[in-house]
Amino acid sequence: MIIWAIARTTVGDALRKKILQVFIVVAIGLIVLSLSFSQTLSFSSQRGASSDFMLLKSFGLGMMALAGIFISLILGVTLIPQEFERRTIYTILAKPVKRYEFITGKFLGAILTLGIATGLMGITFILTIVIKAIGAQQLSASPTLGQMLGSTTEKVAIFDWNMVWGVILVYLQFMVLSSIVLLFSLIFTQTVNFFMGAAVYAVGFMSTVVISLGGAEGANVALQLFYKTISYVLPRFDQFNIPNQLLHPETQVTNMGAYTGMMALYGLLYTLLALVAAILIFERKEV
């Protein structure tokens, strides 16, 4: 109950933050605006409906990820230090609230906030694609109209479940990033934490490059080990992205359910790890 109460308060606080509201509104606005892209970017419409959808999905997912990463960083960075600055931590911990309950509650609040933001963006994203698909189907039903408008008459599915998987995977990476930033917030200052969190995300996102660097010609054993360690220790944010499957429906997926399940487990374990480490640190912190 205590954890839930802290989480609810955290969600309320977070949603009142102007900067988070701006990020969500801008991201949603841009996702909606992307509907006009296929009409303005001639290269897309020349290549058929599937290319239009590829562009829309790619842009939508990209916007969600970008906004979500910033929200995760800003939220995570301020989550605990803010309580110290306001000195509210002293009154909270003076009550019968255990430290792990406080940390867990704060974190739960953060991921709930991210869930709300991702949900709003995700619904907008899926609706945008559905609207576009309905439009494309109408054109497909009326080839003459399609030709008049210079558009394709290629048939497209109205709803693709892979979009939902895509949104879930995007959310999972926000959760992992938030837990890391929360952990860092107990060690570093807010500014350092922001950049450390961003760096972890960037390196994790480009882990294929990190692996390549380890295997590059001329790399010695120590370097190879260094890059390999980094690629295995830092979260593999790149693997939360399945754009090829989502953007290219012709790609055959052999076991999408198993993969998503595995990624969810991976994300949860990583989150749990960061959370336990944060609890251990916070237990020893002088307050």
Next chain:
Amino acid sequence: MTDGKRKMLVALVVALVAAIVLIQFDLEPKYEKIVHAGKQIGENKSGDMMAELPGQFIVASFTGFKQVVAGALWIRADEFFHRGQYHAIVPLVRMVTWLDPHNIDVYTTGAWHLDYNFVDVANSLSDKRYIPASIAFMKEGIRNNPNIWDLYFELGWTHYHKKLWDNEMAAYYISEACKYDSVDPNSGTKQRRPDFVDRMKAHMLEKIGKFDEAEQQWNVARKKVEEALAANLKKPGSGGWVDQGTLDLCDRNHSLLLLRQGWRYGDMKRYEQGLKIAERVKTPEDWVEATQSARKDYESRIGRHWEGDASKPLDGKFNASWLRAAPRVLVIKGTVNIIPASEYKGLASESFTHWYAQNQAAEPEQQVRWRDGSRVYWRLQDIDYEMPDVDKFSWNTNLENTVAWGDIYVGGGSFLTKINMSDPRDAAMYPLKAEKYKLTVWMEPVDPGMPDYVEDRVGWKGEALIDSECLDTTTRPGYRMLKKEFILSRSDII
């Protein structure tokens, strides 16, 4: 928190780390499997080579570390190359050049990769449908780097000459290359253009029959070497890697250009000029002996009416045919009268090469009746296929088309090759979706890979060639080739 609980949490942390690493090991192959679904990374049906560019690289490019990211991507491309995942390289190459448009190596390697590395399994033939994209990519590179020789030369030599057999365009781009020096990528300082670029321009001009301009170019190339030698005397190394051998190389090639005009067309003035230049070269011994022998031949011909070796007609007797050996397997075979050993008897070029004399002097069982090694060329394509306009940059390649070409070794006056399009792994390269196809089989002395001794007998442009059925003088105005064309229906092939 009690000590016991803390220890338990620390143990949990260790267990979690182990679990995460284990999952990570398991995830890697699953990720590859799901994202690429058993296909080569980057391969897709649409032919849009940019479609699967990994998103993280696009995001990273906005961080401002453009060259760093470009370098990292290039390493990644190299890794894909060594793994044989050629389709994956293309989008990376594109990305690298967007990030770092002055990276010459990426343009040259990327375009070479497109031209040469998408090879079928059954015949080791490269996929010619990517050539327009390759050329467009090189042209983009030239637009981004217009003031250095490198990409002009590469486009002319590797793509137009070697791949498209288009010597006119090759000569144009290599001539353009000769207008520019290079820039050291490390220091940004101007660097001397390598001498081989200037020599190659002369060779190319010779190939397209611009003999006067070729001769002029040999003079330019030689002068450049002389200046470099002089610069090296003043300040060692300032003129680059040139020595007497480089100078002799220019003289040897220059003299051969003139001598061949003498031998092939009976131009005695050129013959004499060629000998004078050839006599400047004092090594190797074989060269000196050959030159002395040619001098005697020249003197023996003074005052005699003689129109050159290529003035004597040679009946090509070209015959080519095709048959379907199996579904999607074509066999091309034929005969061509190029070139019986006896045709070299008494040629002026013999004074220099002594090939016929040496053949006659050999033991009877070692004597050959044919001078082998010439080439016959073939091309199979959709009947209405035209190479797309390569001036407009596009990575989109229409993979619905079928177009392939190659060459066949001629031995003993006959040739034979099999075009196997039946391997399922090659299905994408040979879609065979058109109803009609054009199969062209031809021989042309000027094509790359044709030995000099063929031109010694029939002339640079095939002037000596005659053939009652297969002579073609219209395909390339001014040139004579032996050509046979067939129209095939889809059912003839599949």
